[in-house]
Amino acid sequence: MELLEKLPDGSVNLVMTSPPFALLRKKEYGNADQRDYIDWLTQFARIVHRKLTDDGSFVLDLGGAYQKGSPTRSLYNFRIPIRLCDEIGFHLAEDFYWHNPAKLPSPIEWVNKRKIRVKDSVNTIWWFSKTEWPKADITKVLAPYSDRMKKLLVDPAAFYKPKDRPSGHAIGTAFGKDNGGSIPSNMLQIPNTDSNGVYLRGCRSLGEKGHPARYPSKLPEFFIKMLTDPGDVVVDIFAGSNTTGQVAENLGRKWRSFEVRLDYLATSAFRFLDSDVSDAELHAVHAAILAGQTQDLSDQFVAAAAE
Structure with a gap:
């Protein structure tokens, strides 16, 4: 707070x-x-x-x-x-x-x-x-289209005819438009x-x-x-x-x-390290955060990003 x-x-x-x-x-x-x-x-x-x-x-x-x-x-x-x-x-x-x-x-x-x-x-x-x-x-x-929707987009006329559904919704020709996803x-x-x-x-x-x-x-x-x-x-x-x-x-x-909680904060830093980071480097980052040496870590991250 x-x-x-x-x-x-x-x-x-x-x-x-x-x-x-x-x-x-x-x-x-x-x-x-x-x-x-x-x-x-x-x-x-x-x-x-x-x-x-x-x-x-x-x-x-x-x-x-x-x-x-x-x-x-x-x-x-x-x-x-x-x-x-x-x-x-x-x-x-x-x-x-x-x-x-x-x-x-x-x-x-x-x-x-x-x-x-x-x-x-x-x-x-x-x-x-x-x-x-x-x-x-x-x-x-947008979510990926289903396989059925992909087929419909190729040839809408083969899959449906424009009409009103029982619910009252009108399904027109625009239904066959590719909007990039559902x-x-x-x-x-x-x-x-x-x-x-x-x-x-x-x-x-x-x-x-x-x-x-x-x-x-x-x-x-x-x-x-x-x-x-x-x-x-x-x-x-x-x-x-x-x-x-x-x-x-x-x-x-x-x-x-x-x-x-500082222990959760210390381990959360691992999310921002490269996948090939060594265990020794993981331990060093964890120890630095627990010791409050976060500025040193910040400088290291900036230097790594620059490289």
Whole structure:
């Protein structure tokens, strides 16, 4: 919150973050009790609202939770958009749902043991905006056409005839136009299966566990592409292993990432190293960050980039 306050008002184009969820069991990365969670998160949201540009966005990834001792769902993640819109003045530009097909069955009690609930594999993602007209361009996140659509584009007349559908929608000749891809839906199916890369190799080399709640790079990539332009400022206020910062860097955006735990910050630096970096260099970077020698590292990165 202190770092967020130091940013100039109206200077941030996108805050993309996944805060610790309001789970019943305490996690090692810290999470507030469900009863206090909405108040806790609202403190950050008030500051975010001031820091955003007029056409800026606040994208919030939240997982669901169950009530204590009961196979019924908590409503905390649905109360948050009501609170942020009613009290702070955010607009809910759109609701998204991230389906992670690789997620393990949970909660164990209701799914694995008693077998009375299916596994929870969908997160809610709220896209908030400061005004009703935030910057957005879905042409930057078009999905590849299906094989059937590709065939249709070659010879539209062979696949369909212009007509009105039972729903009342008119399917005209423009349906056969190649727009470069299909419009994505608000259900994002992205498996969270990353097991390689410099980040995890560095963690293993040091005997450190990777951050236990990383989201896949394709998730922030979707929103950064859709809601910002190169050179815009992206901020993650609960950075963890800093997936958001890495993606923003790769896409040519300016970024800032805040993380309260120094050990997570130290290992997150591995994301910005070349794949052929040696274990000795990984250890040196990790030690330098823990020792607060970040300026030396910054100089090294600048020199490497120049080469």
